[in-house]
Amino acid sequence: MESPFKVALQLCNDASLGRYLVATRPLSPGEIILKEPPLVRGPFLHTVPVCLHCGKILDNTSSRPCSKCGWPLCGGEACENSPTHQPECVLTTAKGSQINIKNFGIPHPNYQFVTILRALHLKQTSPETWRKLMQLQAYPISMNIAPPNFICNFFKLKDWSEGEVMKICGILTVNGHELPLTHPPQLVVYDRASYLEHNCRANCTKTFTDEGEILLIASEEIQEGDHLSICYTDPFWGVENRRQHLFQTKEFWCICDRCDDPSEFGTHLNSIKCPNRPCDGLLLPKSFLQEVSAWNCDKCDGIFSNNNISLLLGKIGQELAKMPKEDPKVCKQFLKKHEKVLGPHHFYMVDVKMALSHMLASQNFEDLSEGDLKLLLQITGELRMVAEKIAPAERRFLGLILYRFAKASIEMARRGENLEEFYSTLTKSKETLMEARDLLKNEPSLLQEGRMHLQIGLEMKLIDDLLTKNK
């Protein structure tokens, strides 16, 4: 079958050629577009000591230094000879002195070399992978790691130029994904997935298999010729935070359709309530892409200075940063206090509602008070609406929210003691659960969402039994 995408070229601002991925045929939500293994995988450049075979965090008692190279491992010989550990083992042994790591539990500077060595080693062991890796983009970005000449001297590297070492450092920083299968997560670089462009409302979801392959999944209808995108930042942040973060980490100012629409597709993720009484309008600047000077009300002719609004938002942001979000009471107080100033879906409110939905849903649904149950239903309904509009690619989040919504609906109907209504809610909730299960179907079993996919299947079976008995 024809590949669902191709790598295309475009002329960039700096006259270089950039690559991107484009759909070669229409794609449906949930369709797998790409599955590929990492070119390189290893610990992040700044990490506490972890086992270089399995990635687990080590301490004084669990660490068994490799007898050949000295790098810490968690097991005996099996770990020493694992293919994963060979690149740094071979290159460290060749330099003639062992690595000695005594301090655990705090980031160790030697770890910055591991994934770099694994990438460099490909030049000798897998020229084809090395060639693919070296084709990736690597613009200079401040990295806070040792300079290339230090790395070359420290490991007595003869077969690599300083330029190559520098390029590898850049490639790891620019193209690195976080692989969440271990604690702490690992750094991975993929080949074609590296050409995915960013969009704050991406049309693709990335997830991973238990083996660490990346899976790229269509998160909505995609037309032939559409660019494929993922989101490089937190899609639930407000526009100014997203753009600032993208600039700091990826060195570009996003001008996607979502950033270009101050209302963020009608969700009002950035909107403030109009202080003019009795106006119930919402304030927004004309655009966030230029420097903001004023915010205008969408109902009255109120205009407010950006300085005042920035101060106000800064204050609420500080309050939020200090707040213990694991306390449902504190979250409820925050929502109550700020509902007069912030729109209901302002990103601060969304942030707190996410935390609250998590706290409420982590309790036994039967133990929730009537008020909390209603609140959970309301919040999950709102979060679903917001996510579907601005971040349909957040399939894990959406699956989780739909699951909570369905469970809360069933519990509510159970308390209602109206049998007919109870069974009709069961039927409706089964559909919601089916949607949730579909959203989570490609999640690896190593992650909570993958296990939840199985759990939902079991719960649907129970509902089926109840519905059949009622017939």
Ligand SMILES: [Zn+2]
């Ligand atoms: Zn291990």
Ligand SMILES: [Zn+2]
């Ligand atoms: Zn070793």
Ligand SMILES: [Zn+2]
């Ligand atoms: Zn954007």
Ligand SMILES: [Zn+2]
């Ligand atoms: Zn107004």
